[in-house]
Structures are given as C-alpha cells and as structure tokens.
Amino acid sequence: MPGEVRFRRKPASSTLSFGVGPAGDGPAGDRPQLRMVPGRFYSLGWVVVRIASLLLLVVTAINAGPLPDLRVQVENPALWQELLGSVGIEATRDPAPFRILVGASERARAVGVVATEARVRVASIVDERNPQLKIFWEQPRELPVFALPIDARVFAREKHTNAPLSAGIETPAGQALWLAIEPGERGYQRFPYIVHALVDLGLRLPLRGSRTWVFFDSSYRLRADPSYLARRWRQAGVAGVHVAAWHFYDRDPQRERYLEALIAACRREAVLVYAWLELPHVSEGFWRARPDCREKTARGADAELDWRKLINLAEPTCAEAVEKGVRRLLERFDWDGVNLAELYFESLHGPSNAARLTPMNAWVRAHAKKELGFDPAELFDESSPLAWARSPDPWVRFADYRARLALDLQLQWLDLLRETLPEADLVVTQIDDRFDKNMREYLGADTAALLPFAAKYDFTLLIEDPATLWSHGPERYPEIARRYQPLTNDDARLAIDINIVERYQQTYPTRKQVGGELFQLASLASGAFERLALYFESSIGRSDWDLLPAAATAAVGLRAVGSGLEAESSRWFGVNWRGPAVVDGQVWRLRDAHTLWLPPGRHRIEPSGADVVGRVLYLNAEIEAVQSDATSVAMRYRSRSRTMALLDRPPRSIELDGSNGSLVAQRAGPHWTIALPRGSHMFTARF
Secondary structure, three states: OOOOOOOOOOOOOOEEEEEOOOOOOOOHHHOOEEEEEOOOOOOHHHHHHHHHHHHHHHHHHHOOOOOOOOEEEOOOHHHHHHHHHOOOOEEEOOOOOEEEEEOOOHHHHHOOOEEEEEEEEEEEEEEOOOOOOOEEEEEEEEEEEEEEOOOOEEEEEEOOOOOEEEEEEEEOOEEEEEEOOOOOOOOOOOOOOHHHHHHHOOOOOOEEOOOEEEEEOHHHOOOOOHHHHHHHHHHOOEEEEEEEHHHHOOOOHHHHHHHHHHHHHHHHOOOEEEEEEOOOEOOHHHHHHOHHHEOEOOOOOEOEEOOEEEEOOOOHHHHHHHHHHHHHHHHHOOOOEEEEEOOOOOOOOHHHOOOOOOOOOHHHHHHHHHHHOOOHHHHHOOOOOOOOOOOHHHHHHHHHHHHHHHHHHHHHHHHHHHHHOOOOEEEEEEEOOOOOOOHHHHHOOOHHHHHHHHHHHOEEEEEEOOHHHOOOOOOHHHHHHHHHHHHOOOHHHEEEEEEOOOOOOOOOOOOOOOHHHHHHHHHHHHHHOOEEEEEOHHHOOHHHHHHHHHHOOOOEEEEEEOOEEEEEEOOOEEEEOOOOEEEOOEEOOEEOOOEEEEOOEEEEEEEOOOOOOOOEEEEOOEEEEEEEOOOEEEEEEEEOOOEEEEEOOOOOEEEEOOEOOOOOEEEEOOEEEEEEOOEEEEEEEEO
C-alpha cells in the first residue's frame, strides 16, 4: 500500500550461489560452502533505475498514508487463503504491492531466482527468527538448489547445507517473498513464519484484536519487570491476565510486593488481573502443613501429580481450612476477577491408570460406600468381583458419583467467590467434554450439569482444549463452539482455552504451535468464541506476540474505498491506522497511534486533515456504540468486571450514564487512566 512498498532494482546477474557437497563433520572442504557471486558490472541503466527507486522510497516514506495492506498477490489463492486470511489479508491473483513467488516459476525467474543443477534433500529447516526451533517436514522433499539475487534477504535455509528456501526480494513492482516450494495445504506445514517474513518486508496487517486472556505463572518470570510485562501485554492485545494465585496463598512479603507491583502496572495499562486458582491444589505450604488433608490415589499414595499437589476438599475440616486461606488471598489483593480452574479429579485415562486416579481419600471412600453400597477401592482390587476391568457397572456408578461430587464442590466454591468478591468477574475453566466425551467419566467434568448455573453466579465457562486434541487442526474450535451452544442461551458466556505448549504427539512442522499455525488457531477460536485464553504467556515467542493481535480478532470484512476503508464486524475491533480519521462522518477520538477502535457494525473510515485534542486510547470492555465529535466522545460499553479507560490527556469533564459522578482521571506514566464500573454503561469524556 502507499508508503509501505520500498522499490529497489537488482541486476539479474547478481546471485547467491550455493555449492552443495556431502553433509557431515569433516574438513571445511568436505562440507557445503556458501559462495557469493556478485555481478560483473552494473549498467548505467541499472544505476539510473536504482537512484530513481531510492528517491521513490524517500517520497513514499514522507507521504506514508494511513491505510494498512489488504491483499497479497499469489499464483494459487485457494492455497493461501487460510494462512493469510487468519491475519486479515486477502490472497489474490490481482497485482498487489506484495507478492509470494514459489519455486522456479516464471515470475520467480523474472526477479532473479534461478534453479541450479544441484539438488538438496530437505527434511528440516532453520528459520532466522528462531534458529534453535526444530522445524521438520512431515514428507521430506528433494529440491533444486536455487541461486538468488545478491541482496535478497534469506529467511529460511535447509538445516545441513544452508541452501536457501525462503527469501525476500525487492523489485520495481513491489516486495516479493520467494519460497522454494509451496507451503502445504494449510499454509504452514513447511514454513511456520511466512506471515512474519511478509511483515519484515513491510506488510502492514490490517486488524487488531484486544480480547485475549493469558495465564501467567510468576515462577517463569522471576526477573521480568512488572511494568515491562504489563506494557507488552497491552500491546499484544491482552485484556486480562490470570495470575497463578497459589504462589501467594502463603504469606511472603517479597512475593506480595511483587504481586502488588504487577497489579499496579496492569492498572496503568488497563489490563485486568484475575486470581487463577487451581483447586484442589492449594499451595506448597498447605501441603506440607496439613498432611492429613492430602488427597489419595487409587493406589493409596499421596496425590502429588505432575506439579499439582492435591488436597481433599470434600472433607469438611480440610475444606474449611482452605476456604479461610482463599478468602484471605482474595481480600489481600486488588483482584478484578477469579478463575476457578480445573476443580475436578484425575486421571486423564480413567480407571486404567490407578496410580493417578482420584479421589480415593478415606472420607470419599466412606461417603461413596454409603451411597453406592461398596467401597470404591474394590474397583482397583483385581481379586474383587467389583474390579473395574471385570465388571464395568460398579465403575460407571462411581464415575457418576465423582461427577456429582465435582459439581457440588464447584458450586460451593462459586458461592464463596461470589460472596467474597461480589463485583468480580468469575471464570470457570473446565476441560472439554463435548468433543472428547471421555472427560466426564475419567475426570468428573460435567459441563452439561454446570452450565445451567452460569447465570446464577454470572460466570464465563472457559473450555479447556484437552491434550488428546492438541494434534488436530485449527478447525476444531468452531466445532467445539457448535457443540456447546445448545447448552446455554448466552454464547457470550463461552470462552476457549488453548494450550501453547510442546505436544506429546508427533506434529509438523513444530512440536509447539508457532507462527502460521498459532495464527490460524487464534483466528478460528476468536471467531467462534467471545474470549480466547492462551496457556501460557511465557511460552509464546516475542515474534509471535507482535503479530498475534492481528489474528485474535472476530471475522471482519475490510475493503479499500477511495482513500479510505469500509469495515464491518459483529463485534468491536481495531483497524491498523496511522493519523487522524473520520469514521461515519464523525471526527474519531477512540484511537491510539496505530489503531482505530470501532464498535460492531458497518463503518466508513477516511483520513482526516486535522487532528483532535484529546483521545481515548483504549477501553478494556466490549464496546457497543460510539459517538465522537469535535469536543467529546461517548461510548456505550459492557464489562463483566470493573475496567479501565486510557486517555492521552485528562478530560475537562467525565460522565457516566449522563451524570457527573466520582470518576477521575489518574496520571499513569505517558497517559491517564479512568476506572469504570462493571455492567453496561455510557461513558463520556469531554475535552
């Protein structure tokens, strides 16, 4: 688009030539060598074109327009639309400032890419963004070794020979991204960082979301400055951070100071902070102090499973002690919400893994025996006629008992949370049991029984994507949403939790979701659910964080119209925009330096010749309607928790629902913040 394409001609004779020899650890002469072969001379015509291109670069930089890029030219749009569409870009055959070229095509040859006679077998590659990341192709391919223009920027190489597989090339017609082979049917199976390469070449992604939650465990960020984290989170489109609260259950002045600093930093950046509870794990201190409250497995051992050390919350004395401690935890810090996460049982493989199966403490065994007529420990006694492998009916009855017990515990804790923090946003994280139907039987997770209580306690159900599905494609998220929607009359109460971790299945091209795969996950999940949660924030690389807001958006229709854009969405959204703007004929005050924030609906966006004094940079809520004029901006918003607005300066007056109240603007570094109440309200700032 204007102002973003940098033109520079290269002589076709200038190449990077790769001589390929046998791979191995022998002397340098036995290994593949990189040879740079410059052109023999530069013609006068090339010099003239080069100077003209540089002058054009200066002119376009000076006159950089506000419009983002909307299209990338490709030879096969169907192959590219899933990947590019996940970040709001259309794949088209029509000319565009950015092009993707593949292999030894005619267009690739025209920009100086030449297939040599040498061949290379490609099974793994190295990408410049993350050289340590292991990237494997499911089906290795034998490809030509390509010679490239001398000033091409190589993004990815074959691991052993350094043969180039992906590169950026500047041409008189715009920027070109060249790939040695097509990327695979989903667009990321061979090259996970294609979108990053396009952005490196100057592509401006058009959209920006800001409704993502992330899980935060301070033990992974011991040296990170809270102010830095909060600032990066907001820039990455994070609306709320779910903080591992068990680290702060036991009193520790140093830890408490850290959490207080983190919460204060998030306030300054309008990022909400949730207490993430992982009951029946309570804390290391409680586990040590109360061995009588430790949960037991079917093998009779203490239930210390993975990192969680499980406590028996069914026994009244233990439950009372934990409740007192959790109340103190919630009242000591200024939480915006609470996430009651994974309050059910083990094992993920059901009765076949007795070493992990819970709850089998003495209280539950006695209580179950009264209700069921047998001690559930007999299910795991191979000599008993009730052994689960011999007679399935007793196990099914106990599985139903566990599901009822888990629901009872969830409702007890929801009562406590709503009583302790009546204005907080409540979230219940529960593993999916609609797509993977074994979860109710194996873990006691019964979503159909839990969701009818969502309105009573005003909670959002955060559906956890189970590990058994992590190797499936991104298209599973709309299907998960479809299966849950019949269980509720309010789709806004459904959210999805995606685990961005190394998968135990063999997956390609990477074990962890990165780049194009991550963007497609985020795009489809954000379109299917009102909230997307990512576990966990430190597992996502910085290069992915920078681009993730473009993918974590609802479906938005964008098209260029004259000097502006037409945009349409069923949810509020952000558009990448530089400078002042007029939206639907209104001088627009809801924007920061890079983003116009827009309510749902259809909008016409045009550049404005004059800027306004006073802007709302960001409002962390569901924005439903906006009115903006020469002196003020009014926003109707909806939020399940109290929330924050960021402004570039203090307004002359602030109104809530048409009345001057107690709202005040507080200085917060380079901007100002205003705390706003939960619920549905009209917020007006006059400048």
